Amino acid sequence: MGETNLSLGLSVPPDTPHAISVSLPTWRDNVGYEEGEEAVVKKMVSGYPRFFIHLGIQKLAALCEQKYALGTERCMLFATQKVAEQCRSFIQARSAALGAPVNARLVNLFICPEDSQDGGGPKLDRSSIGGSCADLHVVLFPGSSFSVAKEFWQHTGLGISSRFAEKCLSLLAESSAKSAVPTPASPLPGRVFPTKGQNRHYSALKKSPTSAAYPTPPPSATLPLSEDLDSVYLEERYGRNLPLQAAAFAKKALRSRVAGVLVKDNSGQSCSGDKELVLGPSTRGVKEVSAEDVYLLPTGMSAIWTAHQAALATRPSAKSVCFGFPYIDTLKILQKWGPGCHFLGFGTDSDIDELEKILEAEYQRDPTTPPILALFTEFPSNPLLRSADLPRIRALADKYNFLIVIDETIGNFVNVEVFPYADMVVSSLTKVFSGASNVMGGSLVLNPAGRHYSALKNHFSANFEDVYFDEDAIYMERNSRDFKRRIRVIDSNAEAVCDYLYSKSLASGNTTFPAVIKDVYYPKYVTREKYDICRIKTPDAEDDKIGGFGGLFSLTFTCMEGAKAFFDALPCYKGPSLGTNFTLACPFTILAHYTELDWAAQYGVEAGIVRISVGMEDSATLLKSFESALKAAEAVVLEQTAATNSV
Template identity: 25%
Template sequence: MSRLAPRPLGERIPRRLHAVSCSLPTMEDVIGYETRDPAILNHVCSGYPRFVVHDLIRQLAALWSRRLDLGSNVVWLTASRRAAEELAVYLNPVTSRILEHEGIWGLAHSENPEVAQRARQFLQHTGGFLSSRQAEDQLVKAGLLDPEPEDSIPNDAHRIIRDTFGSDLDYAQPDSIILTNSGMNAIYRAFQAASDYQRTRGRTIWIQLGWLYLDTMAVIEKLGNGPGNRRVITSVEDLETLRSVVTECGAQLAGLVTEAPSNPLIQTPDLEIVADIVRSAGGLVIIDPSVASAYNVDVFPHADLVVTSLTKYAAWEGDVIAGAILVGDDCPQADQFRADLARNTDPLYNRDAARLAFQIGRAPEITREIDRQAREVAAFLENQPGVERVYWAEAEDQLANFRKLLRPGGGPGALLTIDLAGPLESFYDRVTLPKGPSFGITTSLLCPFLYLAHYDLVSTDQGRDHLKSNNLNPELVRLSIGTEPIDAILASLDEALT
């Protein structure tokens, strides 16, 4: 069997200007990226905002600095005026200046590494960065860049996305789907709307069910209602603790946030029971089905707000960042939430929508192909002596809860997480699969997930102990299955595990 060819450091994945991932082919590269080694960072110019500010956005910020005579100030370009204003409030009492230039908003502050780190993290957690395509358009307009051609449907793109996505999900009101500039912005704005509503009723405590994606946990912890208003239940299966915590919160319970399945352990809660416990106590339920995709699982009966990344599966070529919020049909505040969210979310940029409109029609077909291949890879890995455990949506211990959510013809989604029997570095450096963050695209992607998402934890003994206490092996590997020839995927894995 022929294996896949390795990708060089920093290569865009896919090989497009607005790629959502980039190649980190060795553990030395991963650690160099996390420790901000210039020799590594100089190669990384594209990727998901969690990992890199796109090179085009950096170029436009430099142009602003020259045109607006901002000197050595640090410039952040944001998705909207609201995002810039919220960033200013978050940085307070640091003096900052909100900027508007040619219809784009941003913020400048004096050069200070600690302040810059806080600003970047806020925009990362909230999905507030400017679109790379919007930056591209400005640089083209300034004569500094030639436009890169791409297939798109520019006319009525937002409506096409809503109608197509709504139809594929059997969503009764596709016109009310709120499209956002990123999946994280969908999560942040949905959580913000629900929190604002519940706060007026004296309800301030949110429950985090399971170990969730880093930025989702940060939104609940850092951008919620302050210390003492978050409860964490580490196991999605621990219904006894959930009942106890809900009882303890009483009339202060605001709601619960979870993923179904979760990331990176691909565990699925019994959402019917979870939702009943929380809703019976007056709480709201926010669910993110991005891991397996809304094309595979139907969480609407159990959610007041569904948040999902359209970067995954819907934008299957891997070069669009987008998100969506859908209000549950049974949500008592449905009309209010739809109005608030339509007014307050950071909108999907027109060219991103045009590119997504071109891809989304084939998303169910591509997702089915990914599902088929993921099942084959899971079966292969579960029989390898070099693998201790495979976490995936259809694993024996997860199948019962997952099947309750499965749509007709649905499957497990792209993600598999692996506990290796041997050293991580040896496997990672040898495997010839594309290596980088993100998932749910036609290119397979492998990454040492906790090194990229929680390097502060994997790099200390105390942090590693914390991960292990949450049943997370610091050395686990996350694998997103693509649509390359299955024999080539298996050959690449087999060679590295042998």
């Protein structure tokens, strides 16, 4: 398992410049992080990208602020004008709703080194990923509204990636090195060209002596320039000058893989662009699904946000439904964009009963329009691993004419088949599909057999914008080639661990003293009959195996001190995210709902939950690790019991 002594704040995995998790090794560290304690925060050199802005992005943003900010303005960075405008609109609308309206403005920068110019005008060099230039869109806003802008960054997942920032920084460094000026006077070395049509608005802007910049990272967090990374980090298995066709092929392979149309997914296949993919009917449960129905996005959350935007654009206005306790940002998206949502946070049959009442009441109020816009649900849910009764919900959608959007991230399409019940299926490719915890990505897939397919397809044909950075796509393609094999190993490991822990839990009927584990939340034990409806029963053609129960589970404990002791003693990486090739644990509710613990508890999400994503380690080693953590927790309970009895 992972190093047990990985220091607070370091990247997980270690020595990975684009890691998507961070080491929070103790329960106290997680509380300190949530409370913003300086001793914890100043050690953070990494974090989950939608919450912790990568140091490279911070550095680039600071340069933009130094150059273009007025007064105490801050900024957010995006890859296209469309996303930047969406961010500006959100900042203005959200700040007004909060009673303190502000304006935001845009700067569009085209960054090129000197030798990429021809006759004084920009000239793209298409010989490397994304060309040798970078198009950067900057949203500037009052510093007091940074938290509002951060909501857009977090909820939509549409901010630039760390690799995109690294590209911009390397272009600036390259331009600076070629300029024979050791220390450029401008904080933005090289040539920066405002886009035509916006130059008249911003050409007169000058650096303000009071401009606010991002906090200076600690010395230990210094970000190396991209040209140094190849020799330092093992994750850099590709060269820096791949042809553009490699990125196009990587995206094609990814879309085909997600669509389930690859006849044989060769894990050794080169991403050279000179090989044709061998395609066949989809294995996703709806054979008509094709790669053309798959849309790649920068993050799983951006896939959910995009699905909601598509629903808003193609259907009559109405509230959505968030069914089951979701990952936090899904609910926030439904609440902050559009008319709002109904939250049915248990995700059980009783909530479907409640859904039927809502639908009927809305229909009676106005039978000329669908009673709700769309229903969003996870299968199974995070962190309670509950599975909704999808056939019953599908029947309601057909009766009342609303969309169903299913997030299959946790179940994943090696294990479950949810397409027959959905209009759109979304997933965080960041998780087990990638596994390496070094790149973000998401997918949205339309169901061609759905009654709303034509309207949705027309919408995406007219409006979809590919904002997935090419180099991120190349890493995602490489990581995902063997995702089926990895999922089989992870499924087997997780089931073995859960069977052991469940046997020690009160839920299993265990009465051995001291009882520490109260329950194990895992699809094998939670709403099993609902999960089995969608669990793949037909053996896979490649490995002759049926669907498993996934690699994620959660534990509740008989006392908070037992939970803390178990977490602290568990010898694995500790940090946010899931679906990694290595075992990763976190005190889920503390990290996701620290400011709303009572609200989460209403839906059974206790403050003491420990969520564990099982990895590919040796099964026997895993079991010994969990056994040792359980013994540590039992020792604490015994000690507390003895102290209580002695009083």
